[in-house]
Amino acid sequence: MSESDIVISMRDVVKTFGDQVVLDGVTFDVRRGETVVIMGGSGCGKSTTLRHLVGSLNPDEGSVEVFGRDIAMLDEAELNEVRKRFGILFQSGALFNSMTVSENVGLILEEHTELDASIIDMMVKIKLELVDLREAAEKYPAQISGGMKKRAGLARALALDPEILFYDEPSAGLDPVTSAAIDQLIIDLTTRLGVASVVVTHEMDSAFTIADRMVMLHHGRVLMNAPRAEFERLRDYPEDQIGELNEDHRLIRQFLRGDPDGPMTDHGAGGNSYANDLLGIDNSKLTGGRSVQSTRNSASGQGFWRKLFSWRAVK
Numbered sequence: 001m002s003e004s005d006i007v008i009s010m011r012d013v014v015k016t017f018g019d020q021v022v023l024d025g026v027t028f029d030v031r032r033g034e035t036v037v038i039m040g041g042s043g044c045g046k047s048t049t050l051r052h053l054v055g056s057l058n059p060d061e062g063s064v065e066v067f068g069r070d071i072a073m074l075d076e077a078e079l080n081e082v083r084k085r086f087g088i089l090f091q092s093g094a095l096f097n098s099m100t101v102s103e104n105v106g107l108i109l110e111e112h113t114e115l116d117a118s119i120i121d122m123m124v125k126i127k128l129e130l131v132d133l134r135e136a137a138e139k140y141p142a143q144i145s146g147g148m149k150k151r152a153g154l155a156r157a158l159a160l161d162p163e164i165l166f167y168d169e170p171s172a173g174l175d176p177v178t179s180a181a182i183d184q185l186i187i188d189l190t191t192r193l194g195v196a197s198v199v200v201t202h203e204m205d206s207a208f209t210i211a212d213r214m215v216m217l218h219h220g221r222v223l224m225n226a227p228r229a230e231f232e233r234l235r236d237y238p239e240d241q242i243g244e245l246n247e248d249h250r251l252i253r254q255f256l257r258g259d260p261d262g263p264m265t266d267h268g269a270g271g272n273s274y275a276n277d278l279l280g281i282d283n284s285k286l287t288g289g290r291s292v293q294s295t296r297n298s299a300s301g302q303g304f305w306r307k308l309f310s311w312r313a314v315k
């Protein structure tokens with residue numbers, strides 16, 4: 001992999017809320033075609049990290065470069081152009097309830113391309129086929145299961161052929177079989193489409209299935225950034241030899257194994273909605289009573305993204 005493969009570069013990012021240092025010099029890269037899993041205990045700064053990567057927060061110190069551009073330096077229009085190259089999978093799918101699955105996926109294409117309705121129709125079918133959801137195309141979100149919503153959200157995230165996909169807890173709340181199917185989908189999309197994926201997850205089985213590389217955060221610091229195999233080695237490190245590990249590695253081992261005892265002691269609350277969590281917006285505003293027509297008519301053609309990204313970066 002060369003430098004030119006780097007699509008995201010987070011450098012020494014410090015972020016403070018009030019007097020709490022939430023990110024304390026976070027540095028890592030994401031390369032084209034790889035899946036990076038960000039993990040760590042509740043409150044360690046995972047969602048805050050993602051919010052920096054999508055430009056909803058700007059660092060106090062350090063920088064975030066996406067496609068070689070420092071996103072804190074971009075104006076609103078430039079940021080929107082960069083975001084068109086992202087796909088974001090919301091925890092709940094964040095679909096518009098008043099629109100069918102097809103319409104949810106097609107909306108983005110209508111807003112961001114000049115394509116004919118018949119071409120959009122075809123593209124929607126292709127995206128739904130990719131996530132194995134053709135049969136639910138004409139259903140409304142209320143008529144499909146949680147796993148199907150997640151896949152519909154993914155089809156929508158894929159609508160504009162993104163180069164980077166962001167996922168926050170993609171398997172949260174799903175049964176093990178559905179969760180494994182979503183994992184397989186993430187792997188397939190990464191290998192078939194060559195997209196880079198950044199995944200926040202607490203599910204260790206899932207993390208070890210999908211990750212090429214893992215970034216472990218602890219109290220706003222990167223404790224370890226390494227290929228999956230190195231994390232596997234720590235996870236499987238024999239109990240009778242853990243005296244050989246340093247404190248950080250013991251902590252990582254405990255986290256990966258889910259052991260109740262060990263150096264990791266911070267157990268805060270977790271499980272916020274993705275939209276709230278990552279984007280700082282109220283999920284109900286996304287799903288409540290919006291019609292296709294009102295969104296189609298948005299004068300600027302940026303209506304959807306404006307809703308999703310209405311929070312504009314906080315300095």
Ligand SMILES: Nc1ncnc2c1ncn2[C@@H]1O[C@H](COP(=O)(O)OP(=O)(O)OP(=O)(O)O)[C@@H](O)[C@H]1O
Pocket residue numbers: 017018022040041042043044045046047048049268269270271272277
């Ligand atoms: N906008 C904000 N204002 C003030 N504090 C915040 C803000 N966003 C996050 N924090 C704080 O920063 C810390 C890290 O939050 P973050 O949401 O990044 O954690 P997380 O690793 O995603 O946790 P979880 O696994 O529970 O989702 C928490 O203590 C949180 O309360």
Ligand SMILES: [Mg+2]
Pocket residue numbers: 046047048272277
């Ligand atoms: Mg979070």
